[in-house]
Amino acid sequence: MVLARDIDPSASPLDYYSYELRRLREEAGLKQAQLGAIIFCTGSLIGMVENGRRVPTRDFSERVDAALGTGGVFSRLVGLVLRTQLPNWFQAYAEMEARATHISSFQPQLVYGLLQTERYARAVLHAGWGENLDDAVAARLERQRMLGRERPPLVWVVLDEAVLHRQFGSREIMREQLDRLLEFQHLRAVRIQIIPFSSGQHPATVGAFNVLRFEGDPDIVYAESYGSAHVTANPETTSDCAHRYDHLQAAALSMEKSAELIARVREERYGDPEQSDGRALA
DSSP states (O other), X not given: OOOOOOOOTTSOHHHHHHHHHHHHHHHXXXXXXXXXXXXXXXXXXXXXXXXXXXXXXXXXXXXXXXXXXXXXXXXHHHHHHHHTTSOHHHHHHHHHHHHOSEEEEEESSXXXXXXXXXXXXXXHHHHTTOSSHHHHHHHHHHHGGGGGSSSOOEEEEEEETHHHHSOOSOHHHHHHHHXXXXXXXXXXXXXXXXXXXXXXXXXXXXXXXXXEEOSSSOOEEEXXXXXXXXXXXXXXXXXXXXXXXXXXHHHSOOHHHHHHHHHHHHHHHHSOTTOTTOOOOO
């Protein structure tokens, strides 16, 4: 049994969530084990969340809302809680990303975070020696919810072909990730292009960057370095990066040809070697 401790609800979004969970559970006359039984988890998990020792997931929050009849309090709050699990230097960008109307991203090594599957994200974060892996993965997946909004941002992603070949996790994880990229062909808010190896040099050899556009606010450019990030709204920088992005799009394959390359790499590099008829698994 997790022992109760004093929680200051003003200390952080997680502490506020923990405080409210305990308050509303007790108001409902339920013990931790009783609430756990209702939402199909252990009483000790309820206790850990109430003591701020476990970050709640969205699924957990939705089940708690249903059990306690809160009107969606925890489902609304969990997004803020998960955002605070992102690295401190990334949180401000995540807030701007969520407000953007147009996101242009160039990625030479990894699939852009908004397009990653859960298992690919876990492999990437694990390779980066990330701590609290479950919380980090949940926070990354929470960012992706913006793509399901009624009015999502237009997300245009240019990937270097190397991204398709650089294996994170198992072959199965890579097949699943490339399948996800192919699925985005049917989502109007997402556009994916691949710069093939055959294109040679391009104007973004300095590395990954994102250009965010807003309704009524200046554009910003975001780029990462080790353990930090650089965000600027300097007009010269944003104009230069937008110009470079135009050149990247011109150097990249069309969306249709990009999808063909993704499918080909998926089959040739990550297809199931045990399948005798030579077809790639779906």
